[in-house]
Amino acid sequence: GQQVMQIPQYQHVQEGEDFTTYCNSSTTLSNIQWYKQRPGGHPVFLIQLVKSGEVKKQKRLTFQFGEAKKNSSLHITATQTTDVGTYFCAGGPYNFNKFYFGSGTKLNVKP
Amino acid sequence: ETGVTQTPRHLVMGMTNKKSLKCEQHLGHNAMYWYKQSAKKPLELMFVYSLEERVENNSVPSRFSPECPNSSHLFLHLHTLQPEDSALYLCASSQDRDISYEQYFGPGTRLTVT
Numbered sequence: 001g002q003q004v005m006q007i008p009q010y011q012h013v014q015e016g017e018d019f020t021t022y023c024n025s026s027t028t029l030s031n032i033q034w035y036k037q038r039p040g041g042h043p044v045f046l047i048q049l050v051k052s053g054e055v056k057k058q059k060r061l062t063f064q065f066g067e068a069k070k071n072s073s074l075h076i077t078a079t080q081t082t083d084v085g086t087y088f089c090a091g092g093p094y095n096f097n098k099f100y101f102g103s104g105t106k107l108n109v110k111p
Numbered sequence: 112e113t114g115v116t117q118t119p120r121h122l123v124m125g126m127t128n129k130k131s132l133k134c135e136q137h138l139g140h141n142a143m144y145w146y147k148q149s150a151k152k153p154l155e156l157m158f159v160y161s162l163e164e165r166v167e168n169n170s171v172p173s174r175f176s177p178e179c180p181n182s183s184h185l186f187l188h189l190h191t192l193q194p195e196d197s198a199l200y201l202c203a204s205s206q207d208r209d210i211s212y213e214q215y216f217g218p219g220t221r222l223t224v225t
Contacts, residue, residue: 030210030211031210031211033213033214035214041218042201042216042217042218042219043154043201043203043214043216044216045213045214045215048211048213050211086153088153088154092210092211097208097209097210098167098210099156099210099214101153101154101156103152103153104153104154
């Protein structure tokens with residue numbers, strides 16, 4: 001079965017609104033990575049989280065790793081049209097050197 | 112921008128054809144990957160190579176045959192494909208097979224099987 005679940009599948013927001021996508025795993029993860037894929041493009045690495053409860057920021061993007069290391073979130077403040085794309089999380093369970101990508105959240109931003 | 116290149120970018124082939132997809136990475140990485148991306152399964156890992164040795168094969172049909180002649184090049188040989196194999200095929204590389212390393216993706220090959 002799928003190791004990493006991601007919700008929502010789609011999100012439509014008005015420019016300036018906030019956006020959040022969530023990533024959940026049934027097992028404890030050793031790390032989690034986030035990628036962005038623009039329409040017609042390929043996934044591009046954004047960030048990696050490793051520590052329990054870790055929070056990292058990149059300008060308007062805030063990434064969190066849950067205390068139990070089973071979930072993560074990506075929050076975008078005041079979305080812009082340049083944020084359009086699909087955001088993927090990818091996690092690797094402990095003691096199992098394998099990576100699982102979430103199903104992605106497709107973000108559309110209306111100007 | 113990308114240190115991973117893929118050719119061709121677009122490919123249309125019949126079910127009886129034989130074709131190959133090529134991937135080259137210029138990053139000095141030791142691990143390379145093939146992914147299939149379709150509407151049904153956004154990012155489906157197919158094969159993993161580490162130091163030119165195949166270390167993972169995720170129940171991929173035998174009509175897909177990977178080849179890694181050296182750490183910079185990766186091929187995906189295709190034969191007798193089915194229409195449901197139409198998808199975007201992405202190649203990626205990482206410094207090492209360990210999951211702590213980020214993956215760098217190529218632009219992909221858009222494959223259409225007729």
